[in-house]
Amino acid sequence: MKHFLPCIILIGLLAGCKKEVDSIPGERPFSRDFYVQGAWRDTFPNTIFNLFDYTVGMQSEPPSTNQFNCKSSSAFINGLKTIRADLFGINQSHPLFSIQFSVPGSDANWTEEALSDLLAPGTTFPISGNPGEVSIGFVIITGLYYHSDLLSLSDNAPNPSGAVTILESTPYSWTSGNLVHHQGFKVKVQFHTNLGRLNYVNAQQKVVGEAEIKDGEASLFFEY
Numbered sequence: 459m460k461h462f463l464p465c466i467i468l469i470g471l472l473a474g475c476k477k478e479v480d481s482i483p484g485e486r487p488f489s490r491d492f493y494v495q496g497a498w499r500d501t502f503p504n505t506i507f508n509l510f511d512y513t514v515g516m517q518s519e520p521p522s523t524n525q526f527n528c529k530s531s532s533a534f535i536n537g538l539k540t541i542r543a544d545l546f547g548i549n550q551s552h553p554l555f556s557i558q559f560s561v562p563g564s565d566a567n568w569t570e571e572a573l574s575d576l577l578a579p580g581t582t583f584p585i586s587g588n589p590g591e592v593s594i595g596f597v598i599i600t601g602l603y604y605h606s607d608l609l610s611l612s613d614n615a616p617n618p619s620g621a622v623t624i625l626e627s628t629p630y631s632w633t634s635g636n637l638v639h640h641q642g643f644k645v646k647v648q649f650h651t652n653l654g655r656l657n658y659v660n661a662q663q664k665v666v667g668e669a670e671i672k673d674g675e676a677s678l679f680f681e682y
Contacts, residue, residue, distance in 0.1 A: 496674035501652075556609065594620070622648070627646075645677070
């Protein structure tokens with residue numbers, strides 16, 4: 459059975475210069491190339507870990523025909539060069555999961571060498587709340603979770619902790635429908651972290667507690 463490979467395109471960031479990434483539709487036999495999985499819990503009031511698996515190309519929520527897809531973007535924000543990957547479900551405006559790496563820089567452009575150095579296998583990035591560290595976001599699953607825009611972030615955790623470890627980083631390329639060739643890396647990571655639990659308070663988003671992800675694993679595309 460064939461599925462359409464989801465598009466990898468630029469998402470808008472809140473500020474800074476952005477490097478655009480073209481769409482890449484394509485058809486081929488399905489393989490589980492890109493995904494994010496693990497176990498999460500909302501530490502209040504629930505203490506039970508719940509498994510999640512967002513596999514790119516698979517259906518996001520039966521009986522919907524929408525599929526999970528991933529998007530990649532880079533930006534220059536407050537003196538930091540960032541590169542980010544997001545996993546989306548039925549709602550293409552707000553991700554269900556995100557991971558962002560940051561280094562000091564002067565623009566949003568990444569070279570092959572710079573991205574290869576950043577995502578070198580064996581590298582571990584701590585999550586301790588310091589500026590410029592790796593950041594993880596996750597939508598706490600409640601009901602029709604894919605309609606939510608409440609991305610709980612490791613940056614907002616009351617006591618930030620965790621780490622991201624690069625397991626594999628291999629060259630990955632594709633050619634879009636307008637014959638533009640794109641290059642980057644398919645990157646496999648392990649991670650665990652706690653999150654600042656977001657919810658609406660008086661119609662405003664507030665950190666209302668803490669959540670946690672353990673045994674996290676993801677395979678994502680980062681483009682230079």
